[in-house]
Amino acid sequence: MEAVQTDLSRRTLLKYGLCTLVVAGAGGSAVLGSATRASATVVNAALFVAHGERTMIDGLVVPFVGFGSTAARLELPGGQLEVQTGDTVNLDIVNSSSLPVGFAIAASPGFSGVDAAPIAAGTGRRVTFTAPSTPGTHFYVGTVSGSADTGRALGATGAMVVLPRDAARTSIDAQFPGVRARARRQPMFGVGTPPAIPASVAQERTWLFGELNPTTARDLAGGRISLPSDPEPEYFLINGLSGMLSAEDHHTNISGRAGGLGQPGDSTLVRMINTGRAPRSIHLHGNHFWVLSHPDTPWIVGAFKDTVTVPPGRSVSVLVPLEAPPDSYPVTNRAQKYVVHDHIEMAETASGGHYPSGMVSELILE
Amino acid sequence: MAGTLVPIDQNRPADLTQAVHFGHNYPEASPETPGRARPDVSFVRKVFNDKLTFADGNDVAYWAFKDPNDDKPFPSTPLRLRQGQIVHTTIEAAINVHTIHHHGIEPSTFNDGVPDTSFNVSSDYTYQWRASRAGTFFYHCHRNAPLHVQMGMFGYLVIDPPTGPGTLYVGGPRYEVEALWATYDVDPFWRNYNHASGEKNAIADGTRLNRFRPRYFTINGVDAPRSLRSAKTTVRARVGQPILLRHLTGAYFPNVVRFPAALRPVVHMSDGEPLPAPTPLPDNVLRTTTAERYDLILTPSTAGTHTVTYEFRHWLTGAVAGTATAHVIVT
Ligand SMILES: [Cu+2]
Ligand SMILES: [Cu+2]
Numbered sequence: 001m002e003a004v005q006t007d008l009s010r011r012t013l014l015k016y017g018l019c020t021l022v023v024a025g026a027g028g029s030a031v032l033g034s035a036t037r038a039s040a041t042v043v044n045a046a047l048f049v050a051h052g053e054r055t056m057i058d059g060l061v062v063p064f065v066g067f068g069s070t071a072a073r074l075e076l077p078g079g080q081l082e083v084q085t086g087d088t089v090n091l092d093i094v095n096s097s098s099l100p101v102g103f104a105i106a107a108s109p110g111f112s113g114v115d116a117a118p119i120a121a122g123t124g125r126r127v128t129f130t131a132p133s134t135p136g137t138h139f140y141v142g143t144v145s146g147s148a149d150t151g152r153a154l155g156a157t158g159a160m161v162v163l164p165r166d167a168a169r170t171s172i173d174a175q176f177p178g179v180r181a182r183a184r185r186q187p188m189f190g191v192g193t194p195p196a197i198p199a200s201v202a203q204e205r206t207w208l209f210g211e212l213n214p215t216t217a218r219d220l221a222g223g224r225i226s227l228p229s230d231p232e233p234e235y236f237l238i239n240g241l242s243g244m245l246s247a248e249d250h251h252t253n254i255s256g257r258a259g260g261l262g263q264p265g266d267s268t269l270v271r272m273i274n275t276g277r278a279p280r281s282i283h284l285h286g287n288h289f290w291v292l293s294h295p296d297t298p299w300i301v302g303a304f305k306d307t308v309t310v311p312p313g314r315s316v317s318v319l320v321p322l323e324a325p326p327d328s329y330p331v332t333n334r335a336q337k338y339v340v341h342d343h344i345e346m347a348e349t350a351s352g353g354h355y356p357s358g359m360v361s362e363l364i365l366e
Numbered sequence: 367m368a369g370t371l372v373p374i375d376q377n378r379p380a381d382l383t384q385a386v387h388f389g390h391n392y393p394e395a396s397p398e399t400p401g402r403a404r405p406d407v408s409f410v411r412k413v414f415n416d417k418l419t420f421a422d423g424n425d426v427a428y429w430a431f432k433d434p435n436d437d438k439p440f441p442s443t444p445l446r447l448r449q450g451q452i453v454h455t456t457i458e459a460a461i462n463v464h465t466i467h468h469h470g471i472e473p474s475t476f477n478d479g480v481p482d483t484s485f486n487v488s489s490d491y492t493y494q495w496r497a498s499r500a501g502t503f504f505y506h507c508h509r510n511a512p513l514h515v516q517m518g519m520f521g522y523l524v525i526d527p528p529t530g531p532g533t534l535y536v537g538g539p540r541y542e543v544e545a546l547w548a549t550y551d552v553d554p555f556w557r558n559y560n561h562a563s564g565e566k567n568a569i570a571d572g573t574r575l576n577r578f579r580p581r582y583f584t585i586n587g588v589d590a591p592r593s594l595r596s597a598k599t600t601v602r603a604r605v606g607q608p609i610l611l612r613h614l615t616g617a618y619f620p621n622v623v624r625f626p627a628a629l630r631p632v633v634h635m636s637d638g639e640p641l642p643a644p645t646p647l648p649d650n651v652l653r654t655t656t657a658e659r660y661d662l663i664l665t666p667s668t669a670g671t672h673t674v675t676y677e678f679r680h681w682l683t684g685a686v687a688g689t690a691t692a693h694v695i696v697t
Pocket of ligand 2: 283343467469506657
């Protein structure tokens with residue numbers, strides 16, 4: 001018996017589902033392709049659950065259970081579900097996997113959350129909920145074998161972005177009311193009027209952070225129903241990618257034109273979502289960022305920081321101004337490239353080392 | 367159960383380097399500083415190593431940076447300068463290759479000290495930048511950063527406003543006493559690794575830089591039983607005297623810092639910028655993760671020894687893994 005299993009090697013991973021799909025590693029800003037607006041206040045979308053494989057940066061193939069916007073194509077993470085405040089959201093979920101999979105979005109202030117019962121393997125169901133009443137960033141998770149933790153460990157996650165109903169998504173005031181009035185920084189070089197936070201953003205990114213322990217994932221995808229008190233994760237992913245792949249992914253990295261000293265260029269809203277068990281301590285080189293929202297530490301909202309905690313299971317939004325790197329001398333704002341990474345350094349590794357093959361991406365000043 | 371399952375490792379490709387070259391083959395160089403200007407202030411930081419001794423009698427190796435005239439400090443010799451100054455920091459890397467990244471400072475890419483976007487320093491390099499902000503920063507090596515930072519290659523970087531020490535930043539609060547207290551947790555097992563461990567073939571070599579299991583929990587390298595007797599973990603002040611605490615989370619495990627109410631902690635800055643408003647610390651508890659800085663003014667209301675307690679929480683479970691202490695002795 002043992003010998004047979006040993007011989008199976010890679011094919012062992014393939015046996016879990018009849019339709020095992022290879023993942024297209026989409027960036028987190030990829031919008032859920034199946035979503036349509038049925039009326040002014042109704043969004044309809046389809047989500048397909050299936051077994052798939054994901055290839056880690058060192059080539060290791062790991063099974064996972066996740067979402068796709070079509071039956072033929074899994075996405076990692078699941079497509080970004082974009083709704084407006086108060087929308088009625090109808091999700092038609094088809095479970096093509098061999099495990100029972102439910103659907104959940106964690107509750108938060110002003111939102112009672114979603115926790116749909118498991119959908120049996122090979123069946124489908126419509127899940128309907130009312131979108132949160134205020135703009136913000138959330139994530140959905142497939143509750144695999146009855147557990148949201150299992151779904152997170154397998155990668156069955158995707159972003160849900162709640163946009164303001166009657167205002168542009170580029171507006172800071174509409175999405176983060178009161179932050180501009182709070183925002184504060186010191187005078188540059190100690191003189192003059194301190195630079196202000198921009199009123200609008202030129203672009204957006206979503207960074208969905210996930211951890212992966214391949215042995216745990218293999219067990220869970222095979223139907224094991226509880227998380228072991230497992231050892232440390234081996235892969236640390238942004239939008240399903242890591243290392244040079246997340247650094248070079250144009251859905252993930254921040255690329256744009258920089259302004260002058262204290263002057264915003266292509267200012268970028270970054271929605272950070274932590275689906276892992278560990279907190280993240282996200283550090284950006286080259287620019288500080290404005291903290292637009294924080295679930296645990298409201299008193300840092302409006303501060304201009306270089307490192308921010310993203311607690312497990314929560315989201316934090318920041319605004320990167322893309323100003324000239326203020327300490328450069330001579331001052332330079334073109335053709336510069338900086339890293340952004342989790343400063344809890346274990347999360348900068350892949351398969352035990354290979355710094356920086358974990359949670360890293362880039363800020364590129366064109 | 368695990369014994370009957372196929373080891374997942376067997377589908378790993380034999381040659382990891384093909385897929386992970388992002389972490390490989392960095393240039394090693396000692397170039398001239400581009401656009402070199404006359405500095406207002408300059409520093410030299412040499413790489414050295416020594417040992418830290420703990421209360422249980424055990425010691426562990428550490429690597430750090432020091433001013434050539436300094437003895438063997440821990441943490442590394444601080445860098446201190448004034449806002450607006452043009453700065454030269456020269457690294458002397460000794461026998462291995464390292465970098466200096468000035469964390470929170472935003473220079474040109476060439477001067478950022480990140481091997482992924484520039485180079486490792488083979489013998490020496492002078493980083494050039496100009497200080498746009500006042501506040502609390504730190505500097506650290508960015509080569510194989512999980513290992514080199516844990517081994518101790520970090521130190522404070524303090525930037526005073528143009529008027530010098532005594533004021534936190536232009537328009538900010540004044541202080542009369544100053545404490546630089548950095549948290550630092552230590553995994554003795556990681557001392558078995560060498561400078562390049564994990565850069566290649568981590569699986570084959572058994573390097574596990576994702577497995578951090580600290581056994582010592584310190585402030586500035588001092589564990590709790592020795593903290594009351596160490597100048598690194600005590601400051602003295604009078605009742606009502608403003609004390610500036612420049613907090614640095616150097617630990618890899620998240621910290622929960624508990625202040626006695628009698629210290630009346632108020633947070634003024636984080637990461638080199640003022641908060642929207644000075645904020646009395648809610649419940650006198652600060653929650654912070656690696657590399658964050660918080661600047662707090664403590665104003666003792668009563669005499670006595672007021673102990674600040676630092677919890678180190680397991681990064682995955684949140685359980686308390688250990689504690690460290692530092693003390694404000696008020697007369
Ligand atoms: Cu180093
Ligand atoms: Cu750093």
